[in-house]
Amino acid sequence: MKYIIIGGDAAGMSAAMQIVRNSEGNEIVTYEKGETYSYGQCGLPYTINGIVDSTDDLIARTPETFQEKYGIKTHTLHEVTKVDCEKKMVYGTNHHTGEGFEDHYDRLLVATGASPNCPPWEGIESEGIFTLKTIPDVEQIMNYINEDVKNVTIIGGGYIGLEMAETLCDIGKNVQIIERGERLAKIFDEDMSELIHEQAEQQNVKLTFKESVEGFKTNDNGRVRCVVTDQGEHPSDLVLVAVGVTPNTSFLQGTGIFTSVDGAIEVNAYMESTIKDIYAAGDCATQYHRVKQRPDYIPLGTHANKQGRVAGLNMINTPTPFKGIVGSSIIKFFDAALGKTGLSEHEAEAIHFPYTSVTIDSTHAAGYYSKDDPMKVKLVYNDKTRALLGAQIIGGEGVDKRIDVIATALYHSMTVDELVDLDLSYAPPFNSVWDPIQQAARRA
Structure with a gap:
């Protein structure tokens, strides 16, 4: 079986490695329009202020490593510009030489990412x-x-x-x-x-x-x-x-591959597109949102790696569903951590979910231990079913811990009331006897 992967970063190479590790005798060919494979895009801002010493530190594996150690054929500066679904061919330009190239696939993964608007x-x-x-x-x-x-x-x-x-x-x-x-x-x-x-x-x-x-x-x-x-x-x-990104899918026009949210390729749980033997993953594809219960487009590196892994397994006939996302993210902004998961109020309103919210001011640690680490917690929940819909937390230490607890609760469709019963860790330097998210849940 010959697998072609368009895109040499998170989703594409995660898929390639699953094919290598879980099958034998296959040919894997990857085409990347840039010069770098498998690097940490999320670390780019931190090279400018020196927190990350060099852009080289962001590279997980080089094209040479993939080729020599794992037998994956890698091509840099090769831009795929057309896909013929009936002939199972890809066509493109080799920017090293300016010449065109073409190649045949048995199964194709589109992992072309997104470009800044x-x-x-x-x-x-x-x-x-x-x-x-x-x-x-x-x-x-x-x-x-x-x-x-x-x-x-x-x-x-x-x-x-x-x-x-x-x-x-x-x-x-x-x-x-x-x-x-x-x-x-x-x-x-x-x-x-x-x-x-x-x-x-x-x-x-x-x-x-x-x-x-x-x-x-x-x-x-x-x-x-x-x-x-x-x-x-x-x-x-x-x-x-920095005004957002657009999925790199324009080269697929005329193929019959269905794109939906923001132009992303709509995929099912097995990363299959609407065309047989063509898969998609990462920033060019949709992600199923477990809270919204519909396809969404939230391009993040965590999703790309998971979708790539799932795509690779499904491409070698190892049925593995992508279980979806709940919309979790966190941003460091000077002295604050900005955490969010699930739906905000305006998102719930936009899709006509009945909702209400509760917001509290608390602290990361026990109040008598430290009063210098304030934290604001907002829970959004269905005011009819009590189902938890989302959370936003802004503060210093401990935001990441709380937002991940809520993300886990959302994954398992918990109610706001069930948060109160969670057995969360406690010691004065880390928490109050009632965790801030439980304080908010009790208020709700």
Whole structure:
């Protein structure tokens, strides 16, 4: 059996390794349009402020390792541009030579990931304007930043925008975030976003809301010097565009492969697309949301690795379902941890789930042990069935622990009342006798 995998990062190589480890006598061929295989995209911001020493530290395995140790044929700078489902052929361009290539598969995995959105603003191609998704992206930013770069503007207040704001403040830059909406981190509800705004302001990050970017102006050297919005101009020596991503699926147009949420390939529990023998996984595919009970699109590295593993097993006839996600994430933003899982109020409202919520102020440790570690906990639940729908927690230490407890509870469809009965660990340095999430559950 010949397996072709398009994409050499988390989902693609997780699948390839499952095929290697759980079958024999197969041919595995991978095509990657970039130069790097199997690297930790989530660590990219932390190379700029030196927390991660080098981009080399983010690479789990090189193409040579996959080829020499595991027998996986790896091709860098090979971009697949067309798939013929009837002939079971892929076609593309070898960017090493500029020549075309073609190859036949028995089973195909599309693991092409997603690309940063880059709106067609006037001057978007100017020097000093960047996106962040790959190792070459971060290396270009690091090569550009010097002592002359003082004012940095980040367009977008999502994951990347927040993490990069912290990173750039760490290296002494003046940072502004422009967000066309009314708040940062829209995965959180408005009352929780206020805490994020407070954290930004404490760190002297300038926040500009309800302004739409229209373009950029440059100096005589062609370098960006300001961001132009519908409200005015903002001096900028460097601009980071962080306004979301789009699945890399446009090359599949005309194949009959069904795409749904945000253009992602809709897959079933076995990572199968709507075309026989074509699978998809990672940031180019949908994920089944266990709380919403429908396909969703939340592109994160955790999902990509899990979906890739499942896809690889199913491609070698080892039926393994992907059990779905509950929408868990956590962001470090200066001194705060921002944790979220399940549905927010606005998400529940958007899909017409009956809901209510409860919010409490608590502490990570016992109150008499430490009063310096505040934590705000918000639970969202179905006000008719009492089913837990989601949680948002913002604080310092211990946010990760609590958000993971809620994620586990959501996975097992627990009610808000059942949280009270959980046997959670306790000692004064780590907890109160009633954990903050249980305090919230009791309030509910």
